[in-house]
Amino acid sequence: DAGVIQSPRHEVTEMGQEVTLRCKLISGHNSLFWYRQTMMRGLELLIYFNNNVPIDDSGMPEDRFSAKMPNASFSTLKIQPSEPRDSAVYFCASSPGGGSYEQYFGPGTRLTVT
Amino acid sequence: GENVEQHPSTLSVQEGDSAVIKCTYSDSASNYFPWYKQELGKRPQLIIDIRSNVGEKKDQRIAVTLNKTAKHFSLHITETQPEDSAVYFCAAKNSGNTPLVFGKGTRLSVIA
Numbered sequence: 317d318a319g320v321i322q323s324p325r326h327e328v329t330e331m332g333q334e335v336t337l338r339c340k341l342i343s344g345h346n347s348l349f350w351y352r353q354t355m356m357r358g359l360e361l362l363i364y365f366n367n368n369v370p371i372d373d374s375g376m377p378e379d380r381f382s383a384k385m386p387n388a389s390f391s392t393l394k395i396q397p398s399e400p401r402d403s404a405v406y407f408c409a410s411s412p413g414g415g416s417y418e419q420y421f422g423p424g425t426r427l428t429v430t
Numbered sequence: 431g432e433n434v435e436q437h438p439s440t441l442s443v444q445e446g447d448s449a450v451i452k453c454t455y456s457d458s459a460s461n462y463f464p465w466y467k468q469e470l471g472k473r474p475q476l477i478i479d480i481r482s483n484v485g486e487k488k489d490q491r492i493a494v495t496l497n498k499t500a501k502h503f504s505l506h507i508t509e510t511q512p513e514d515s516a517v518y519f520c521a522a523k524n525s526g527n528t529p530l531v532f533g534k535g536t537r538l539s540v541i542a
Contacts, residue, residue, distance in 0.1 A: 349529060358532075358534050358535060359474070359519065359532050359535070361529055364529050366527060371527060372529070407473060407474070415525075417462040417464075417479075417523060417530075418464070418476060418479065419464070419476070419530055420476065421466075421473040421474050421475070422473065423472075423473050424473055
C-alpha cells in the first residue's frame with residue numbers, strides 16, 4: 317500500500333497566483349482531512365470529508381480557500397488568490413471510517429508564497 | 431467540543447532515561463486516544479493508540495496509559511535514544527462523526 321499521496325511536495329508561487337494541492341487517499345478509506353501546519357499556529361484542521369461529503373469546513377481560513385472531493389479517492393485544496401501568509405506545510409490524512417479511527421498522514425506539501 | 435491540553439511543551443532527557451508526556455481531555459465521550467511522532471521535516475506518524483476499554487497498552491519501549499475518570503492519558507518512552515527526538519502529539523476523539531482533536535505538541539530532545 318502506497319499510503320496517502322500528496323502532490324506537489326513543494327510549491328513556490330507568487331502572491332496572487334492560484335495554488336492547487338492534491339491528495340490521494342489510502343484505498344478503502346472514506347474519511348479525508350486537510351491540515352495546515354506552521355510554527356506559529358501548530359497543526360490546524362481546515363476541513364474534513366466523510367464519504368466525499370464535506371462535514372465541517374469551519375477551519376478554512378477564508379473564502380480564498382476551497383476543497384473538493386470529486387471522487388472517493390481524490391481531493392484538492394485550492395487557494396485563489398494566494399498570499400504570503402498562506403505559506404505553510406499542508407497535510408492531508410485519511411482514515412478508514414466506520415469503527416476504525418486510525419488516521420494516516422500524507423507527506424505534506426510545503427507551500428511558499430512570495 | 432473536545433479540548434486537549436498537552437504538557438510539557440518541551441522536554442529534554444539524557445539518553446537511556448525515561449520520558450513522560452501527559453495530556454488531558456474535556457469530552458467524557460472521547461474513546462480513542464492516539465499518539466503521533468513528527469520528526470523534523472516529516473509527516474506526523476501514528477506510533478501507538480489506545481481505546482477507552484483499555485487502561486494501558488505497550489509496544490516495546492513505548493506505552494500509553496489512560497485514566498478515564500480523571501480524563502487524562504500519558505505516553506511513556508523508556509530507555510530513550512537520540513532517534514526518539516521529535517515532536518509528539520496526543521489526540522482524542524469520540525465515536526461520532528468527528529475528527530481527532532490534537533494537543534499542541536511536545537518537543538522531546540534526547541541528549542546523547
